[in-house]
C-alpha cells in the first residue's frame with residue numbers, strides 16, 4: 001500500500017486551547033415562523049446543486065477525499081452495529097450509503113437541503129448491488145427548518161427511533177444563529193435512543209483561528225488547494241458565538257476558482273466557526289454529552305492500526321501530500337452520547353423488497 005505523504009509525525013499545533021470568550025445562552029422555544037431564513041439556505045442549496053461532479057480519480061485532492069472517506073468509515077464502523085436505524089443529517093448525495101450498507105443497518109433516513117442531491121442519493125441507493133437490505137427515506141428539506149421537525153415528516157410514513165445520528169462535513173453550515181443550532185440539536189436528540197450517539201465531522205475552529213492569527217495576510221490564508229477568508233481576526237464577546245462567518249474555497253469541492261485576464265478570482269462559500277464550548281453547553285440541554293473530540297491528525301494516529309485494512313482500501317493507489325495533510329488538520333471528529341442506557345436493536349434486516357422513497361419536507365401538512 002502507498003500511504004503517500006501521510007506522515008504520523010507531521011508537525012502539529014496545539015488545538016486544546018480555546019481562542020474564544022463565552023457568555024450565557026438564552027432559552028429556546030420552537031416557534032412557527034412564516035418567513036424561514038432562506039438566504040443562507042438558498043446559498044448552500046445553490047452551491048451544492050451547481051457543484052461540479054469531479055470524479056476522485058481526476059481531482060488534485062483525490063488523496064484528501066479518500067482520507068476523509070476513511071475517517072467517515074472508521075466513525076461508522078466504530079459506532080454502527082447490524083440492525084441499526086440511522087438518521088443522516090445533511091446526507092448530500094448519499095456518499096455514506098455504501099458505508100452504512102456494509103455496516104448492515106436496518107433503516108436509513110437521510111435529509112438534505114438540496115433536492116438534486118437527494119435525488120442523486122436515491123440513484124445511489126438504487127444502484128447498490130446486491131440490493132440493500134435496508135429501506136431508505138430521503139427527505140428534501142432543512143435539518144433546522146423553523147416550521148418542521150424531522151420526526152413530523154418521518155412520522156407520516158414510519159414510527160422510528162434512531163440508534164445513530166450522523167452529520168458529516170455539514171454541521172458548520174448551521175452555525176449562523178443560535179436558533180438554527182438549537183433546531184438542529186432538537187432534531188438530533190428528539191428520536192435518538194438513550195445511550196445512542198451522534199457522530200460528526202466539522203472544521204476545528206481552534207486550528208482555523210490559530211492559522212488566521214499566525215498565517216494570514218489581509219485575513220486570508222490557505223495553500224495551493226484551499227483558501228479561507230475572514231473579514232476580521234477579532235471575535236469579541238459582544239459578537240457572541242454564532243454567525244462567525246468566513247469564506248471557504250477547496251479545489252474541486254467547495255466554491256470556485258475563475259481564471260480571468262486580470263488574475264484568478266476565488267468564489268468562497270460561507271461557513272461558520274463552531275464554538276465547541278458553546279456547543280457542549282447547548283447540547284447538554286438536549287441530553288447530549290460530548291464523549292470524543294479529536295482533530296483528524298490525532299484521530300488518524302489513534303485508529304490507523306486498527307483500521308489499517310480500511311486505509312489499504314481507500315489509500316491504496318493515491319497519496320496525500322503535505323498540503324492536503326494540512327487541510328485534514330483543519331477538521332475534527334466529534335461524538336456526543338445521549339444520556340441513558342443503550343439497548344441495541346435486534347440484528348434485524350428487512351426483506352429483499354427494499355426501496356428508497358423521497359419526500360419533500362415542506363410538502364407535508366402539519367397542524
Ligand SMILES: C[S@@+](CC[C@H](N)C(=O)[O-])C[C@H]1O[C@@H](n2cnc3c(N)ncnc32)[C@H](O)[C@@H]1O
Nearest residue numbers: 048090091092095112113114142143168169170
Ligand atoms: C459537504 S456536503 C456533505 C454531504 C455528506 N454529508 C457527505 O459527507 O458526503 C454538505 C451538505 O450539507 C447540506 N446542507 C447544508 N445546510 C443544510 C441544512 N440546513 N439542512 C440540510 N442539509 C444542509 C448541503 O446541501 C450539502 O449536501
